[in-house]
Amino acid sequence: MGDGNIAWMIVASALVLFMTPGLAFFYGGLVRAKNVISTMMYSFISMALISVVWVVWGYSLAFGSGGSFMGPFIGNFDYLFLDGVVTDPSTAAADLVFVVFQMMFAIITPALITGAFVERFKFSTYMLFIVLWVTLVYAPICHWVWASDGWLFARGALDFAGGTVVHLNAGIAALVAAFLVGKRRNGADGGIVAHNVPYVLLGASILWFGWFGFNAGSGLSANFTAVNAFLVTNTAAAAAALTWLVIGVIHTKKFSAVGAATGAVAGLVAITPASGFVDVAGALAIGVTVSMVCYFVAILMEKSPIDDALAVFGVHGVGGAWGALMTGIFAVEGIGGTAGLIEGNAAIVVEQLIAVLATLAYSGVATFIILKVLDVIPGLGLQEAENIEATGLDANVHGERGYIADGAD
Amino acid sequence: MLKIEAVIRPEMASSIGLLLEEAGVGGYYMTNVTGKGNQKGVEVLTGRGTSTITRAAIPKTLITTVVSDDIKSKVIDVLISGAKSGEEGSIGDGKIFISKIEEVIRIRTKEKGKKAL
Numbered sequence: 001m002g003d004g005n006i007a008w009m010i011v012a013s014a015l016v017l018f019m020t021p022g023l024a025f026f027y028g029g030l031v032r033a034k035n036v037i038s039t040m041m042y043s044f045i046s047m048a049l050i051s052v053v054w055v056v057w058g059y060s061l062a063f064g065s066g067g068s069f070m071g072p073f074i075g076n077f078d079y080l081f082l083d084g085v086v087t088d089p090s091t092a093a094a095d096l097v098f099v100v101f102q103m104m105f106a107i108i109t110p111a112l113i114t115g116a117f118v119e120r121f122k123f124s125t126y127m128l129f130i131v132l133w134v135t136l137v138y139a140p141i142c143h144w145v146w147a148s149d150g151w152l153f154a155r156g157a158l159d160f161a162g163g164t165v166v167h168l169n170a171g172i173a174a175l176v177a178a179f180l181v182g183k184r185r186n187g188a189d190g191g192i193v194a195h196n197v198p199y200v201l202l203g204a205s206i207l208w209f210g211w212f213g214f215n216a217g218s219g220l221s222a223n224f225t226a227v228n229a230f231l232v233t234n235t236a237a238a239a240a241a242l243t244w245l246v247i248g249v250i251h252t253k254k255f256s257a258v259g260a261a262t263g264a265v266a267g268l269v270a271i272t273p274a275s276g277f278v279d280v281a282g283a284l285a286i287g288v289t290v291s292m293v294c295y296f297v298a299i300l301m302e303k304s305p306i307d308d309a310l311a312v313f314g315v316h317g318v319g320g321a322w323g324a325l326m327t328g329i330f331a332v333e334g335i336g337g338t339a340g341l342i343e344g345n346a347a348i349v350v351e352q353l354i355a356v357l358a359t360l361a362y363s364g365v366a367t368f369i370i371l372k373v374l375d376v377i378p379g380l381g382l383q384e385a386e387n388i389e390a391t392g393l394d395a396n397v398h399g400e401r402g403y404i405a406d407g408a409d
Numbered sequence: 410m411l412k413i414e415a416v417i418r419p420e421m422a423s424s425i426g427l428l429l430e431e432a433g434v435g436g437y438y439m440t441n442v443t444g445k446g447n448q449k450g451v452e453v454l455t456g457r458g459t460s461t462i463t464r465a466a467i468p469k470t471l472i473t474t475v476v477s478d479d480i481k482s483k484v485i486d487v488l489i490s491g492a493k494s495g496e497e498g499s500i501g502d503g504k505i506f507i508s509k510i511e512e513v514i515r516i517r518t519k520e521k522g523k524k525a526l
Binding site: 248295 | 453454455456457458459460461462
């Protein structure tokens with residue numbers, strides 16, 4: 001792998017980890033002040049929980065070879081406690097940095113889901129939920145797409161940095177979770193106003209920054225593919241932020257900062273699967289179109305009975321699916337070795353569609369079952385009690401408040 | 410002694426502070442408040458900046474000061490001239506409330522009444 005590549009992958013891993021606290025600020029700013037700690041802790045605790053899960057059994061399930069029967073679908077337990085990952089001293093650094101890099105993806109994916117059920121999901125149940133979800137939903141889908149014996153990998157579906165594994169997967173899980181956890185009882189109908197828009201901009205900026213590790217690191221090398229991924233990632237984020245801002249001005253007459261930040265994230269989501277395969281023209285097209293699609297979906301979702309509080313399905317689910325399909329359309333053979341629809345390869349769009357539908361179906365059903373089981377276990381349950389929801393999760397669940405206002409310093 | 414409380418537009422607050430000092434006011438404090446008078450609510454964006462809702466409560470500044478009776482009219486003139494928007498004024502400029510104060514005591518010296526102001 002080479003010292004230069006190893007060095008870049010160590011940095012890229014740290015960049016991807018930094019996205020999770022970025023997400024905490026992004027989501028934390030969008031909720032009400034009484035739930036800012038609760039919302040940020042959903043993301044922060046994923047860094048602690050999933051880090052442990054990953055080194056104990058998560059990596060093994062995602063990247064172990066499952067044998068000829070289960071191999072296409074899930075790994076085995078050969079690498080428990082990472083035992084056996086490093087065998088040859090000459091490739092030890094490369095083997096281990098791959099474990100580290102992939103760990104950061106497993107951490108942020110369940111954190112992305114939390115935007116759907118902020119301000120009401122029980123924290124105890126939540127911690128159990130993401131352990132089960134990473135084990136039973138994330139690890140298998142990760143195996144399908146990125147393990148050398150995964151079935152989607154074998155079919156040749158294009159997912160450079162995790163459009164299906166991370167974003168579509170989290171997006172559909174978010175929709176199911178928002179539905180099962182139930183609506184916020186207090187004020188959700190009148191429209192929740194973001195309590196700290198500077199947090200939202202800070203969080204979106206950290207996400208944008210960390211995404212360079214996410215996408216430009218996904219080629220596992222410091223080469224042309226990585227630099228191109230960096231460039232198209234930035235281009236798509238910029239185009240999508242501008243597009244959302246402009247649609248917003250036409251629609252509401254205001255230059256919404258939350259809107260621009262959301263557009264940037266939608267662009268980053270959509271370019272994720274494409275970033276190793278498209279050029280700048282493709283990135284511009286993906287950035288502009290994803291904001292148009294996601295803005296429309298965001299308005300539709302406001303009228304829906306499902307309280308997906310921070311539009312996770314609209315941005316990550318729909319944006320992830322859109323990005324996967326656009327990858328099939330705009331892929332350039334000269335960039336990533338695979339031609340897309342525009343270059344005459346219609347078959348790849350079918351493969352992209354199969355990957356999207358398989359992820360939607362499996363993640364949707366498996367998430368539904370996990371939450372249903374957690375809901376009926378005595379002492380767990382999904383939604384906090386009404387009085388806790390009304391007075392805020394921060395003081396009741398965490399014993400802390402984001403902003404002290406009792407007159408003392 | 411009188412307590413004078415004025416609910417005003419926040420953007421008028423800093424200039425009114427200077428005017429009050431010129432009028433001989435010994436001290437005052439300002440509080441950020443939200444509330445509802447005759448003015449209609451304020452429009453704010455909700456969701457991902459994709460729609461607007463109307464919030465009934467509007468941000469205002471509450472200025473509180475205690476003065477001796479002899480500068481009452483001067484202070485009221487200053488508050489009105491400083492808080493009124495334009496020549497005609499407009500709905501939302503605010504209100505002034507005046508009440509009697511029984512006693513004022515300076516903590517450091519225990520001085521009472523007008524000397525403590």
